[in-house]
Amino acid sequence: MGEGMEGMSVGRNKHRWGVVLAMLLVATVVGLWAGTPSSAAEEPTREPSVVGGTAVPDGKYPFVVALLDKRYGSTASRQQFCGASLIDRDTVLTAAHCVKGNVASNLRVTVGRTYLDSTQGQVRNILRINIHPSFNASTLANDVAVLKLSSAVSGIVPIRLPATTANSFEKPGRSLTVAGWGNTIAQPAFGSVGSSYPQRMREAQVPVVSDATADDIYRNYVPSLMVAAGKTGKDTCQGDSGGPMFARVSTSTGVVYYQVGITSFGTGCGAPGYPGVYAEVNNPNLRNFIVYWAGR
Numbered sequence: 287m288g289e290g291m292e293g294m295s296v297g298r299n300k301h302r303w304g305v306v307l308a309m310l311l312v313a314t315v316v317g318l319w320a321g322t323p324s325s326a327a328e329e330p331t332r333e334p335s336v337v338g339g340t341a342v343p344d345g346k347y348p349f350v351v352a353l354l355d356k357r358y359g360s361t362a363s364r365q366q367f368c369g370a371s372l373i374d375r376d377t378v379l380t381a382a383h384c385v386k387g388n389v390a391s392n393l394r395v396t397v398g399r400t401y402l403d404s405t406q407g408q409v410r411n412i413l414r415i416n417i418h419p420s421f422n423a424s425t426l427a428n429d430v431a432v433l434k435l436s437s438a439v440s441g442i443v444p445i446r447l448p449a450t451t452a453n454s455f456e457k458p459g460r461s462l463t464v465a466g467w468g469n470t471i472a473q474p475a476f477g478s479v480g481s482s483y484p485q486r487m488r489e490a491q492v493p494v495v496s497d498a499t500a501d502d503i504y505r506n507y508v509p510s511l512m513v514a515a516g517k518t519g520k521d522t523c524q525g526d527s528g529g530p531m532f533a534r535v536s537t538s539t540g541v542v543y544y545q546v547g548i549t550s551f552g553t554g555c556g557a558p559g560y561p562g563v564y565a566e567v568n569n570p571n572l573r574n575f576i577v578y579w580a581g582r
């Protein structure tokens with residue numbers, strides 16, 4: 287673990303213990319969950335979030351999945367600890383660090399749900415966790431896992447995986463979207479401040495940062511396996527891990543979405559000089575692993 291890894295913690299902090307202990311990471315201690323509105327009608331106004339983002343209207347990104355651990359309480363908002371994405375009718379993609387050390391029977395997902403403590407979308411159990419064989423829990427290289435659902439969801443269009451040759455999505459400066467239910471409070475590079483976890487999914491636009499820059503910032507950065515994105519005040523944060531970073535593409539038949547990255551790590555959240563780091567979905571080795579498990 288290097289300097290770049292300090293201040294980094296994994297998962298929604300209100301129940302980060304399991305994953306963090308499993309990964310032997312230095313976690314930052316932040317405040318506990320403050321309270322849960324019981325219905326969408328009580329949805330409170332919230333500060334800019336994701337960090338520096340905006341609230342997502344119901345149904346806007348149905349392929350964004352909430353990853354829940356049933357041991358963490360009785361409501362979806364208490365159980366949510368990571369994000370994921372629907373890549374096939376019975377398959378979701380997430381970060382390996384979200385599920386390493388856990389077992390499928392503890393997990394479930396909501397697909398097509400925007401507001402956590404609602405009945406929106408479809409809920410599925412997990413049959414099987416597939417972690418990339420080269421995942422390194424210390425460096426977070428190959429931070430990819432594929433989860434098989436207990437049964438297919440219906441009527442939800444999965445997000446697309448870019449071809450291995452589709453590198454224009456990763457061009458520095460290109461704006462991509464991140465979404466999730468992670469902490470909305472920006473965190474400094476060293477130390478931490480309070481946390482706030484939204485009921486409603488949030489999104490932010492983040493600019494791709496060059497591999498050369500990211501390589502200088504994070505000593506565990508691997509250009510071929512990772513994409514960095516974000517700027518001061520615009521970033522993913524704890525609880526967003528495993529969720530997608532994606533590009534919106536307009537075609538003659540309508541809008542489609544391509545998943546460029548999987549939320550993986552960062553120092554602080556939205557801290558100056560520290561963009562977020564995402565597993566690079568179209569790296570051939572990662573993409574082959576994903577497609578293999580999506581197909582069976």
Ligand code: ARG
Nearest residue numbers: 296297524525526527552562
């Ligand atoms: N590792 C965090 C999680 O498990 C996500 C980190 C993203 N951090 C960032 N600064 N972009 O939820």
